[in-house]
Amino acid sequence: MQTVRTIGETREAIATAKAHGKRVGFVPTLGFLHDGHLSLVDEARRAGAELVVVSIFVNPKQFGPNEDFARYPRDESRDRELLERRGADLLFLPSVDDMYPAGSTTLISVGAISRPLEGERRPGHFEGVATVVMKLFNIVQPDLAVFGRKDAQQCAVIERMVRDLDVPVELIFGETTREHDGLAMSSRNSYLSVEDRKLAPALHRALRAGEEAIVHGVEDAVAVESLMLKMAAETPAITVDYLAVVDPETFEPPLDFNRDLLLAGAVRLGKTRLIDNIRIDRKSIPHTRR
Numbered sequence: 542m543q544t545v546r547t548i549g550e551t552r553e554a555i556a557t558a559k560a561h562g563k564r565v566g567f568v569p570t571l572g573f574l575h576d577g578h579l580s581l582v583d584e585a586r587r588a589g590a591e592l593v594v595v596s597i598f599v600n601p602k603q604f605g606p607n608e609d610f611a612r613y614p615r616d617e618s619r620d621r622e623l624l625e626r627r628g629a630d631l632l633f634l635p636s637v638d639d640m641y642p643a644g645s646t647t648l649i650s651v652g653a654i655s656r657p658l659e660g661e662r663r664p665g666h667f668e669g670v671a672t673v674v675m676k677l678f679n680i681v682q683p684d685l686a687v688f689g690r691k692d693a694q695q696c697a698v699i700e701r702m703v704r705d706l707d708v709p710v711e712l713i714f715g716e717t718t719r720e721h722d723g724l725a726m727s728s729r730n731s732y733l734s735v736e737d738r739k740l741a742p743a744l745h746r747a748l749r750a751g752e753e754a755i756v757h758g759v760e761d762a763v764a765v766e767s768l769m770l771k772m773a774a775e776t777p778a779i780t781v782d783y784l785a786v787v788d789p790e791t792f793e794p795p796l797d798f799n800r801d802l803l804l805a806g807a808v809r810l811g812k813t814r815l816i817d818n819i820r821i822d823r824k825s826i827p828h829t830r831r
């Protein structure tokens with residue numbers, strides 16, 4: 542695996558691969574990699590990428606002033622080893638100065654879809670994500686790019702941006718990778734104390750309770766949300782940011798409960814903020830009215 546740090550070197554390595562007719566797959570990350578990230582590398586390969594590029598960049602623009610930018614976990618040599626073993630081809634490690642030289646002011650705002658849920662709790666977050674992803678797309682010029690579904694709203698924001706700005710890239714969304722007890726893998730899980738780690742699956746349990754209710758015929762978002770809140774309340778150490786039933790296209794409350802739905806949640810446990818979601822695919826529920 543080749544490691545590159547500058548935009549120029551990255552462009553050069555990718556131009557060479559493209560000149561040899563290689564299909565370029567891209568997995569952008571914040572680093573401190575886990576099995577979820579590595580499964581996205583596999584996904585890129587499965588989708589036909591012949592050059593798999595991974596970027597690691599802790600993007601300051603997507604962290605709010607009171608968020609965890611400074612303490613976000615970083616371990617370059619461990620990440621490099623994991624990627625090497627997983628068969629990635631090119632690792633791009635840009636610096637903040639290279640990505641945002643003095644005087645750079647452009648921000649991409651994707652609009653309505655970036656406002657509810659995470660957008661409401663983390664003002665400016667999705668502008669930071671959209672801007673860095675667009676920049677990375679312009680540098681890497683991938684044929685396909687893979688993102689994890691754990692960040693469901695991020696996936697939707699990127700999909701919207703790609704559609705609206707005619708970005709020539711195929712988007713692939715990989716399933717959430719979970720620990721044995723259901724906790725969605727996340728670099729931020731490393732913040733959890735031993736005690737909090739035991740409590741953390743409560744978020745997934747609450748979402749599962751919502752899913753069960755819908756599968757068994759509950760047809761009212763408020764009822765499902767209160768059930769999820771009740772479930773979360775069984776773990777008093779947890780503070781709920783939101784546990785919501787939304788339309789997976791708009792991230793707003795569903796106008797039609799009999800279409801596909803997304804159960805999305807964010808909670809705080811000590812100093813750790815966890816997010817997760819479950820998608821309800823109506824086609825897979827036999828009794829659903831359509």
Ligand code: PAF
Pocket residue numbers: 569570571572598600603670673674692695
């Ligand atoms: O999901 C992430 O890791 C980040 O938000 C991304 C897509 C790499 C942009 O910084």
